[in-house]
Amino acid sequence: MTARPQNVHQARLLRLLRDEGPRSRAELGDVVKLSRSKLAVELDRLVELGLVEGAGLAASRGGRRSGIVRLSPRLRFVAFDIGATSIDVAVTDGELEVLGHVNEPCDVRQGATVVLERALDLLGKLRDQGLIDGQVHGTGIGVPGPVSFRDGMPVVPPIMPGWDRFPVRDAIGQELGCPVLVDNDVNLMALGELTSGVARSVDDFLLVKIGTGIGCGIVVDGSIYRGVSGSAGDIGHIRVDDDGPVCACGNAGCLEAYFGGAALARDAAAAAASGESAHLAALLETHGELTGEHVSIAAAAGDAASVRIIREGGRHVGQVLAGLVSFFNPGLVIIAGGVAGLGHTLLAEIRSVVYRRSAPLATGNLPIVLSELAGAAGVVGGARLISDHVFSTA
Amino acid sequence: MTARPQNVHQARLLRLLRDEGPRSRAELGDVVKLSRSKLAVELDRLVELGLVEGAGLAASRGGRRSGIVRLSPRLRFVAFDIGATSIDVAVTDGELEVLGHVNEPCDVRQGATVVLERALDLLGKLRDQGLIDGQVHGTGIGVPGPVSFRDGMPVVPPIMPGWDRFPVRDAIGQELGCPVLVDNDVNLMALGELTSGVARSVDDFLLVKIGTGIGCGIVVDGSIYRGVSGSAGDIGHIRVDDDGPVCACGNAGCLEAYFGGAALARDAAAAAASGESAHLAALLETHGELTGEHVSIAAAAGDAASVRIIREGGRHVGQVLAGLVSFFNPGLVIIAGGVAGLGHTLLAEIRSVVYRRSAPLATGNLPIVLSELAGAAGVVGGARLISDHVFSTA
Structure with missing residues (x-):
């Protein structure tokens, strides 16, 4: 059985050591506001549980040198x-x-x-x-x-x-x-x-993942907000337009019907078939099918049709995101997922729409960035x- | 100077007495998990501060009768x-x-x-x-x-x-x-x-106020969520359509350009001028101008144009709200503000769009109701x- 902390002080100490790394007993005492003797009791208990261990002595702060503690290096x-x-x-x-x-x-x-x-x-x-x-x-x-x-x-x-x-x-x-x-x-x-990514110092933010589907992670005050039935962030079927493409869900004009894996493949195939893009037509002949990755490759090589597809997709993501930014007033928006590989063309289009259409107070200081950690x-x-x-x- | 609690126990006791009314010391001790003597110290201090007072003895729970305490009736x-x-x-x-x-x-x-x-x-x-x-x-x-x-x-x-x-x-x-x-x-x-209204037992909910403007209150875990710069819930300028009416903000197709005070007045005036509504034309002649309230009065009297205006407004509110419900997955949506006086025609239209267009998991158990407290x-x-x-x- 996994050892667990037995009270809120022990839990707090474990999270501190996780987030800040090894610390001296004196430093920990300053943060958790426990007396030296009470802190020693809690740390001893964590050592007994195998969660924490001693790691030498800290430099002196003027008196007796304080022992350094760290999370057990055996934790996995x-x-x-x-x-x-x-x-x-x-x-x-x-x-x-x-x-x-x-x-x-x-x-x-x-x-x-x-x-x-x-x-x-x-x-x-x-x-x-x-x-x-x-x-x-x-x-x-x-x-x-x-x-x-x-x-x-x-x-x-x-x-x-x-x-x-x-x-x-x-x-x-x-x-x-x-x-x-x-x-x-x-x-x-x-x-x-x-x-350990781009949101390290941000309490309230959104992460929009654009891949096969489109979803959103919502962080409120440093924790995931899941909503009352756990479906919060399910933004793939938010309406962009009434007269848009029909979506797999049965409605018309959902965000995923405009962008995301299947829509990108559909638009790329259309550009190849219509003769708009010789580049995509060549990729189709080589691979037998087209995916978002092919659009990304073609766009990077300067294919105008692929750049257009990415721009239009970014515009539709931006239209939905502009509303969510007005509503939620986040401190940061992160764009992630396979399609984030479409990179700065996509990002530029999303930014342009959000900065133009969201409430001014909500965009006054709102970075919109690509995921740092990717995979x-x-x-x-x-x-x-x-x-x-x-x-x-x- | 206003007296304030001096520690978390006192704060908790005050909120309990506010929300639950007078309680015996025994009952309070059960809830705040303080020993009888520690509880007595905290309550004595709150009495000294003039925030709490004794109010007789409770019925016996088998031993000595416990004293009842309540918030000071002089608190304002x-x-x-x-x-x-x-x-x-x-x-x-x-x-x-x-x-x-x-x-x-x-x-x-x-x-x-x-x-x-x-x-x-x-x-x-x-x-x-x-x-x-x-x-x-x-x-x-x-x-x-x-x-x-x-x-x-x-x-x-x-x-x-x-x-x-x-x-x-x-x-x-x-x-x-x-x-x-x-x-x-x-x-x-x-x-x-x-x-003290319809959201008494709900932790996560939205209140949409439709009046001169349109705004949204967001409650997360029993507290107002304000966003990073305090503008969360500013939904009046969320885009409904690119080719909608021009809004006071300069963009086209904002929610407020479709509904809310000025849009209602505009649509009512148009219906009066075009001959679509004799009822609204008569109200215009009597009052010199038309407001949302007149649309409400005419609709209640069976005026078809007014009912149409309300339905269309409800549809546009529903389109925006459907996206927010998918995103936020609230436990309740409350419709409030002057236009809430438009009542069940409005509510029926909003419900119809939200239940059809939001993520199924988010609407499985989602009441959409009118404000109970109104003014x-x-x-x-x-x-x-x-x-x-x-x-x-x-």
Whole structure:
């Protein structure tokens, strides 16, 4: 069984050591406002639990030299970031430093049993590298669809056949013998950026992931806001226009019907077929199909049709985002996901629309930036999610 | 000087007594988890501060009868709810019961000095009725525009000439000798519904006020969410369509350009002029101008053009709200403000669009209802806002 803190002081100390690194007893006492003797009791207990250990003496602050403590270097968190077409598995230490990270293509439509077995195999590889010396202290899992956070399972996920209500948390918890939490992949990316990416000093921000689907992670006061039924941030089907393309959901003019994986492939195919883009037509002939990545490649090579497709997509994302920025007044907006590879053309268009159409007070000091962690955001976020849980008394 | 609690236990006790009413010492001890002797120390201190008093003995729970305590009946909170065209002033007791409430027409465009003097005059009337026996313990003020909550003043408020950066908090604080907080009127309405209206048991909800302008109060985990620069909920200029009517802000197709006071007046005048509505034409002849209220009256009398105007307005509000519901996944949406008087025709149209267009998980259990407190929501919210502050250690 994973050791857990027994009171709020111990939880606070663990999170401090996670976020700030090794600290002297004197420094910790200043922050948590415990007397020297009470602090010693709590730290001794954390040492007994195997969560903390001594690490020499600090430089003198004028009196007796204070002992340095740190999180046990044996602490290990695991993260599975399951995407529509790939799996990422990582192992971190207690301070959420990534010690090992593997990624491989994997179609989520193979169903829960097959995909989770692949994830466990990948974890086995990291274990074989000697990255885990004994116990796993917790595992955070992200999946590309709506999740009941409380139940630890996907709920009617549109692009994940065979996963509906599959007990992901309980299955992996039994397998690894540690606490497990399951969340939407976009929420994990937001937590990742909060932990060691571009949002490190920001309390309230949005992360918009544009990939196969389009979703949004919402951070309020340093924590994920999930809404009353866990579906907050589900922005892919927000209406852009009544007379837009018909969406897979049945409505017309949804954001995803304009942009995202399927829409990009559709628009690229149309530009190839109409003769507008010789570049895309050549890519189609070579590969047999077109994807968002091909649009990105063609745009980078100066293909005008691809640049137009990206600009139009950025404009539609910007139109929806402008409303959300007026409503939520965030301190930062992060653009992430496969399509973020479309880079600065996309970003420029999104910025232009948001800065023009959002409430002036909300954009006065609003950076709109690309993800810093890219592929690592999800696994860092997964480790953060489970460490927040393990380093709490709840 | 207003007495304030000196530690978190005292603050918690005051809020409990505010929200739950008089309680026995035994009951309070159960909730705050303090030993009998520590609880007695904290309560004695609150009695010394004049915030709490004894109120007889409770029925026996098997042992010695426990003393009942309550908030001092001399506690008084004041609320000013300044609207575009009216002022509401109210006095409440410590439990936020409204003891007196006056309302009169007042044009906010007369500027801060004139309007605040009117508000103080109205408070004088309530004082003359003997509602305040001594000190005012705190005042909450709502204004119809963006506010710097930290600075206690309006910031570039579009419909409040003469108010920009006027130090409302400090001016009224000096006048009344008590703590004062200033907030946007829509935030106060949301706090009012949370305190004694339809949102009493809801942690995460939206209140959409449709009046001269359109704004939204956002409650996250029982508190107002204001965003990083205090402008969260500023939804009046969210884009409905690119080719819609030109808005006062300069953009086209904003929500307020479709609905809200000026748009209603414009559409009603058009229906009167075109001959579509004899009813509205008659009202125009009688009154010299048409307002939202006239549309409401004509619709209630069965005027088809007025019903159409309301339906179209409801549809546009619903289109914007559907996106916000997908994004925020609230537990409740409240429709409030003058136009809420348009009632169930409006509500039916908003519901129809939101339930059809929002993410299914977000609407599975989402009531969309009219405000319960109507004109009193703002003043109850003002008293709540300042009492949260006075009953805290911050």
